[in-house]
Amino acid sequence: MTVEVIGWDIGGAHLKAAALNGAGEIVAVIQEPCPLWQGMDRLHDAMGRILDTVSPQSGCRHAVTMTGELADFFENREQGVLALVETMIQRCPKNTVGIFAGYDGFLDAKTITPESIPKIASANWLASALWVAENLREAVFMDIGSTTTDIALICGRRVESRGYTDYERMRYGELLYSGIVRTPAMALADRAPFEGEWIGLMAEHFATAADVYRLCGELPEHADQMPAADGGEKTVTGSARRLARLFGRDLESASMKQWRQAARFFRERQLAKLRSALDRQLSRGLIGDDAPLIGAGVGRFLVRELAARSGFSYRDFSELLPMLTSQNDFHAADCAPAATVACLAMREVGPT
DSSP states (O other): OOOOEEEEEEOSSEEEEEEEOTTSOEEEEEEEEOOGGGOTHHHHHHHHHHHHHHOOOTTOEEEEEESGGGSTTSSSHHHHHHHHHHHHHHHSTTSOEEEEOGGGOEEEGGGOOGGGHHHHTTOHHHHHHHHHHHHOSEEEEEEEOSSOEEEEEEETTEEOOSOOSHHHHHHTTSEESOOSSSSBGGGTOSEEEETTEEEEOOOSSOOBHHHHHHHTTOOOGGGOOSOOTTSOOOSHHHHHHHHHHHTTOOGGGSOHHHHHHHHHHHHHHHHHHHHHHHHHHHTTSOSOTTOOEEEESTTHHHHHHHHHHHTOOEEEGGGGSOBOOOSSSOOGGGGHHHHHHHHHHHHHHOOO
8 A cells, every 4th residue: 555645633632644545545544542731742652653554655745734732731822833843844754744724725844934823723624624615515514523513614615614713713603612522521511300300410520422422322432532531441331330420329329221311411412502503604694405514523423413403415524535445443534634634735736
């Protein structure tokens, strides 16, 4: 397998990579845990594991996007961007490293200036949205990952987002810190029905969305790469035990049926938050009724459900990507920004 381009998405918790062959086909998609808040050595280790797996040749090009500059290991976003770029240069010294800067395209990693940093920081969502815009005239793009949800309208083959930075996008409801793995369950509700009463929940990091979706039978287990909230077992029983703590209860104090029902309540609360954000974007009146809802991310099964509830057709992001094969459980649609920066970079220079 000859790898010509690797797309990298450096997150604060995971490092994602997508490898393309000379024909521009995706031949490998990999995600590695990378808790950047614990130090830069985590990124070096994760990169090493991916490079060992992909084994790129010396002429391989690297296309990079990021959100990891937000990790509290860094004093500010500028320091974070520069540190991540420098790491890429160190790990790929003989290769061309292009840093995705949104509408400015790719910048040479060695020539990054302070003025370009705001365009680079947390721009991974735009890579995916631009790829949708290149392939569809009109659509609603929605990427539900382990930690966040991105929403972008595509109209006339243009990305019609009001925000660009994280602050702006959260202000306009285009970015939600709500995902299906790492989101604390306490962020989904402050009370829940149990045994016929509304019970106030403990504002403690006892359980996560991964526990909710594991109990609901929907969690893509390969996507849950971080330790559980209590460091315990990632099983249905373990998830029920963690969820019970939010109620001030022990697992054994109620039936598994009751804990599953509680999980379904949290699921509906998260879905309601996502539906509200989607409705806000649709209320702009830019999208027609026949525009598809495009689902990406490991939580895109929720996008499919939102499409059904909203009366939109659903298309999987994978339909827009030249996926050739997968060496593990991850699909290109799971790691959409990594796949799209690779494809966008390949498009700039053309296949070999």
